Amino acid sequence: MLDLLGNLQRTHSCGSLREEHVGQTVVLMGWVARKRDFGVFTFIDLRDREGITQIVVSEDFAPEAHTKAKQARSEYVIAVKGEVVARSPETVNQKIPTGKIEVLAKEILILNDSKPLPFELEKVGSQNLASEELRLKYRYLDLRRPQLQRNLMMRAQAIKKIREYMDSLGFIEIETPILLKSTPEGARDFIVPSRIYRGKFFALPQSPQILKQICMIAGFDKYYQIARCFRDEDLRADRQPEFTQLDVEMSFVNQEMVYSVIEGVFRSVFRLIDVELPEKFPRMTYNEAIERFGTDKPDLRFSMELKDLTESFKTAENIASSPFASALQNGGMVKAITVKGKADYSRKQLDELQEFVKRYGASGLTWIKFLEETQSPLAKFFSPEKLTEFAEKAEAEKGDIVLIVAGKKSVVLPALGALRIEIAKRENLIDKNTYKPVLITEFPMFEYNEESGQYEPAHHPFTSPMDEDLEFFRRAVEKDERELLGKVRAKAYDAVINGYECAGGSIRIHQREIQELNFKAIGLSPEVAKERFGFFLEALEYGAPPHGGFAAGIERICMILCGTENIRDVMAFPKTSSTQDLMMDSPGKVDESQLDELGIRIISD
């Protein structure tokens, strides 16, 4: 028989009682985390989101409560009324904050029972946690785990801190619509059919980009929003189809002013985990990041930078007969990383690393073991002296191994950049308690797409070119000298922390003429530009102020705050990597009548 809650009120959480409460009569409510039954008395570990308190129920002291306690099973929901008593010194539990006290039950109500759970919430001994598939199906149970409860509470704290900080700077929170209009640039849109305008569709926002710029034109000056965004692209460990951004826009600002807001908001949020980020973040240009780390989001918690061996190899005597000859002839490069003290890597380990870089399109990986004598597959082509010279050029010392990739720049840099991270993980080179922010600046305005042979926007099409490169930009578009597009840098920047792109933004174009040039540069005809963005081009003609801003990924920030590498650990209801919700079983079918109303017919393949 279940008991009714009636008027009974909780007086404390299960994490709040301490020695100072001894003697008080309290009411706790929560879930039975564990029960230890000794016949004439029973211990219950009672859990709520704040913690665990031990309940003692004695047959002598409270026979009715004891009967209830005997009935209780794991995850039953119970209410306990009783007295806080101090534990004797030898029975204190050091492992939990409430361990110096326990609650001697006078009355117990069983508010609800529970079937045995499909998996255990706490892993025991060497047991692993249940598979993520099962936990996602029973997300409401998985979310009872203290770890996930802590993560979601941290997320709530982070968002609260952000709002406080933005408010303190005079930013105004403005909500923008979820039902927008599709603009085929960028990511794939999620679209929503219109019932009233049959055959027409809304699109969910990939970000509120245009709307926040419109807010600037509307004179709001400093806008922010905790905005939900949607992108219908394949998932990754740090990517979900819907996610949350801190979206910010400011008028009358240059990059420096935006940087200081980014720095301030991150500093404020990281104080939640007692981390004091520097007042000014280090800066690095995009080109420098790519050359030194092989990525535009470098993890600066460890060094192991990429070293350029291109010139050394070019001037080597037997280069023509070496495997690098063709790579170098085609304007390629040779780069290396040096792994400290790992000249003892085995054949098997090197084969694995070889396979690893091949995933990034590298033709292979070669190496020099820098010992008393150098060892290398390259010894067939180069003298020991030359190999030593290469190794020293890669800043290797005796006992190190130099890992070398050669080929096209667009392959070598990402492959070695990824290898750098992989080795750092394998060799435990990353101190989990350090936090290294960096601002990446001077992104290219356009990227050359090798497949299409076209220049494509690297950021979004509202990004302003750098003042220094404006003439290049004009010439490139107006005189159709398209190769000049590759030289145009944008007023675009990213904030990177520990290798995660946590925020990105730009100074926007606020003049119609430049905006039209940019649409032309990315291949939008004036007609198409007008159809898609006509309202925006028009808005630029009514006194648009200079403006810029950024967007910061809430989940990625929370991942770092919570020390997890998985975005699902900081979202309440995430989807699987194939975009399903295993709990609700979404996406799901809809009734034929719903489709009829929308004028939609399903074509099966």
Place this chain on the structure above:
RNA sequence: GGAGCCGUAGUUCAGUUGGUUAGAACGCCAGCCUGUCACGUUGGAGGUCGCGGGUUCAAGUCCCGUCGGCUCCGCCA
């Protein structure tokens, strides 16, 4: 679109060269137990080896296909 890893009691895993009745721990159920906190202890129940097909005297084990989960490449202005 492509690649890798994984799928065996409720859960986490083991399962040898293809071989006879598929095991362990935890959980669950029943009993005992006055200080546990991963309680202890005695006993018990519990299996579509993801699914489909094939090879074989014989398949959890080998082969093909398929579904699902995770990770990565492409993709993510």
